[in-house]
Amino acid sequence: MSLKHAVLVLLESEGGTGYDIVKSFNKGLGYFWNASHQQVYQELKKLNADGLLQCDVEVQTGKPDKKVYVVTDSGRKALQDWLAEPAKLPKINDGLLVKLYAGNLNSLSTLHEEVLGQRAHYADMLESFLAVEQQYLSGEEEQRQQWKMPYLTLKRGIYGLQAWLKWADEVLKELANGPV
Amino acid sequence: MSLKHAVLVLLESEGGTGYDIVKSFNKGLGYFWNASHQQVYQELKKLNADGLLQCDVEVQTGKPDKKVYVVTDSGRKALQDWLAEPAKLPKINDGLLVKLYAGNLNSLSTLHEEVLGQRAHYADMLESFLAVEQQYLSGEEEQRQQWKMPYLTLKRGIYGLQAWLKWADEVLKELANGPV
DNA sequence: CGCGACATGTAACGCGTTACATGATTGC
DNA sequence: GCAATCATGTAACGCGTTACATGTCGCG
Numbered sequence: 001m002s003l004k005h006a007v008l009v010l011l012e013s014e015g016g017t018g019y020d021i022v023k024s025f026n027k028g029l030g031y032f033w034n035a036s037h038q039q040v041y042q043e044l045k046k047l048n049a050d051g052l053l054q055c056d057v058e059v060q061t062g063k064p065d066k067k068v069y070v071v072t073d074s075g076r077k078a079l080q081d082w083l084a085e086p087a088k089l090p091k092i093n094d095g096l097l098v099k100l101y102a103g104n105l106n107s108l109s110t111l112h113e114e115v116l117g118q119r120a121h122y123a124d125m126l127e128s129f130l131a132v133e134q135q136y137l138s139g140e141e142e143q144r145q146q147w148k149m150p151y152l153t154l155k156r157g158i159y160g161l162q163a164w165l166k167w168a169d170e171v172l173k174e175l176a177n178g179p180v
Numbered sequence: 181m182s183l184k185h186a187v188l189v190l191l192e193s194e195g196g197t198g199y200d201i202v203k204s205f206n207k208g209l210g211y212f213w214n215a216s217h218q219q220v221y222q223e224l225k226k227l228n229a230d231g232l233l234q235c236d237v238e239v240q241t242g243k244p245d246k247k248v249y250v251v252t253d254s255g256r257k258a259l260q261d262w263l264a265e266p267a268k269l270p271k272i273n274d275g276l277l278v279k280l281y282a283g284n285l286n287s288l289s290t291l292h293e294e295v296l297g298q299r300a301h302y303a304d305m306l307e308s309f310l311a312v313e314q315q316y317l318s319g320e321e322e323q324r325q326q327w328k329m330p331y332l333t334l335k336r337g338i339y340g341l342q343a344w345l346k347w348a349d350e351v352l353k354e355l356a357n358g359p360v
Numbered sequence: 361c362g363c364g365a366c367a368t369g370t371a372a373c374g375c376g377t378t379a380c381a382t383g384a385t386t387g388c
Numbered sequence: 389g390c391a392a393t394c395a396t397g398t399a400a401c402g403c404g405t406t407a408c409a410t411g412t413c414g415c416g
Contacts, residue, residue: 092213
């Protein structure tokens, strides 16, 4: 949809390498935007070819050369254009819910295990989000002001996960009680 | 990811046309699985070619002929295989959150409008979900038993939307208060 | 000695979006 | 007359996944 714009946002203030961007997707932004390293490197190449990014190579020994990308003026313009148009609603395709929906085709115990597995994953995720939140809340006023917007997105992750976990617990109860 | 399997689930019990499937994606299943009609027709063609679906044509006058698909034995097997393997975690790519994250690049009033717009959409959606829930809860015990699993997926939609709306209200307050 | 972090990619394929295309019937 | 519902598709393109591919450094 717009990996392009997510990349521009990340590079806007600082510039960075593909590797840096992938790391961001596994931390801050990663709560609500995902892309594999393959995808990121492809995209960087393309954005560079299209003139939205400029690339400086830092030669290194022992490691592959580091390619540091920075946003160009036309990149900044593309970002502004995107910010001005309304965001699309995210598309949800959740296989677990399809399985549940078709519950009678499957054994309840298999479903129970699956839900438990995802539950564990999301519970870990929530814990780490809450830890980041604590860090934010205990920071200086100035710091808090600076990280206010990213914090709002973190909050989204927290509420979303709490709702998911609440739901999952109800489902697990149903699956345990249920006939068969 | 597995439009294939979503289609098999929908056709498993009844058989149906591409049009029927698209309608399902706009109702029941649509809360957590989406696909355009173009995608659905392509997929049906492919599943038919691969022998997972069988197609009977009903000739009609005035309208295009109706193609009714039913799941074959190998289709049923493919479904069972999929049900047996663990579901992947859904991938989230939410442009609105990218915009918020990069809030300082944008005007707060633009962000405010965007959040308000999505809020309106999700509020409508929640209302319609709650209406469906009421219908379910006021049904006969036997009906409830039959629709239990789809109801659990509806519940997911309800909790998810409520969490989203709660979050959005906090964000709107912040965006209204905030400096600039 | 192996694992994880660092650092980059290619190729093939499959999934999803946008635009284009047709045409009857029913109800306001 | 216009919009919605019924009913189907093609073509081009762009986005995402999986598999393959390479090589160093530091830690335990």
